[in-house]
Amino acid sequence: MQFTDLHIHSRYSDGMLWPEQIIKIAMKKGLKYLSITDHDTVNSQFSIDELSSRYKINIVPGLELSTEYKDREIHILAYFIDVEDTKLQVMLEKTRESRINRAKEIIHKLNSIGIDISYAEILQEGVSIGRPHIAKILVSKGYANTTKEAFHQYLMKDKPAYVDRFKVNYKDALKLISDCKGISVLAHPGEIYKGIQIEELLREFRVYGLKGIEVFHPSHTQKQTNDYYNLAKKYSLHITGGSDCHGAFADAEAMIGTYGIDERLTNKFVKSKIY
Structure with a gap:
């Protein structure tokens, strides 16, 4: 320790x-x-x-x-x-706004490939939302077995719902x-x-x-x-x-x-x- x-x-x-x-x-x-x-x-x-x-x-x-x-x-x-x-x-406020916009864009991309997820659900997961919160929802709704899998399937670069920040x-x-x-x-x-x-x-x-x-x-x-x-x-x-x-x-x-x-x-x- x-x-x-x-x-x-x-x-x-x-x-x-x-x-x-x-x-x-x-x-x-x-x-x-x-x-x-x-x-x-x-x-x-x-x-x-x-x-x-x-x-x-x-x-x-x-x-x-x-x-x-x-x-x-x-x-x-x-x-x-x-x-x-x-x-x-x-600077942090600018970053916060960009995080919100990014989350909404990720959700839009997920919706476009048939994944039922909403921005309201993500808001319940944290104060400063990011991809880990979205990954957790994907797991809870059965779209992935683990958060790591959710990243690899949907949220990482070159995956269907990736959005740069x-x-x-x-x-x-x-x-x-x-x-x-x-x-x-x-x-x-x-x-x-x-x-x-x-x-x-x-x-x-x-x-x-x-x-x-x-x-x-x-x-x-x-x-x-x-x-x-x-x-x-x-x-x-x-x-x-x-x-x-x-x-x-x-x-x-x-x-x-x-x-x-x-x-x-x-x-x-x-x-x-x-x-």
């Missing part, structure tokens, strides 16, 4: 647990720090101060942004951000995080498509303000973890990690705290926060 888990999703994006439920599990597992890093929304952050005080646990403000780099989707984690920053709120340019995202007094971290580099050299990406992202790399993640092999650790040292980047827990999609009870960083790395990371 880790000291800190800096990558957890709640029901405010595509997770299955509310922040208070996440915190209770984290405390049960003995975590000292955690961060809820929902996709393209900070709605979970507005109750954090109260929850942190009530449960006596350290909660790092967090967010996971979907960005674009060389026509690829790259996720950037943002920590210690000012969640009330006006520019941040404008709005993504912020990585330069704009990194600048925005810096303007919000935050620390930007490259998320799960092991999940980035082949064809992009991670070291080349890191060098370029550092120019625009990247401060860290997520070294410890369930998708990483031991070799990748070692490689990313060494790259972080080479380029003086923060080392972070987390379970990327989405709740019931990945057995929350087992996932929270299974990946993350130890006390030494936590102290180094927390002491560097920008104000």
Whole structure:
């Protein structure tokens, strides 16, 4: 079990647990720090101060942004951000609207191939709706056996109901995080498509303000973890990690705290926060 888990999703994006439920599990597992890093929304952050005080646990403000780099989707984690920053709120609202439009277009495509699904059903599944919520409905209505199967049959790129989504340019995202007094971290580099050299990406992202790399993640092999650790040292980047827990999609009870960083790395990371 880790000291800190800096990558957890709640029901405010595509997770299955509310922040208070996440915190209770984290405390049960003995975590000292955690961060809820929902996709393209900070709605979970507005109750954090109260929850942190009530449960006596350290909660790092967090967010996971979907960005674009060389026509690829790259996720950037943002920590210690000012969640009330006006520019941040404008960008997230634009993203929220694009998610709604995308969901409606996906549903239209599913309807066109004979699948009985509605936008109203999707709204019941989450606050910030996305493809995982649509996949869950497809499973519940018998159109797929698992959410993974629903993605592979209908929702992935080149499948019948795939719709591309709005993504912020990585330069704009990194600048925005810096303007919000935050620390930007490259998320799960092991999940980035082949064809992009991670070291080349890191060098370029550092120019625009990247401060860290997520070294410890369930998708990483031991070799990748070692490689990313060494790259972080080479380029003086923060080392972070987390379970990327989405709740019931990945057995929350087992996932929270299974990946993350130890006390030494936590102290180094927390002491560097920008104000």
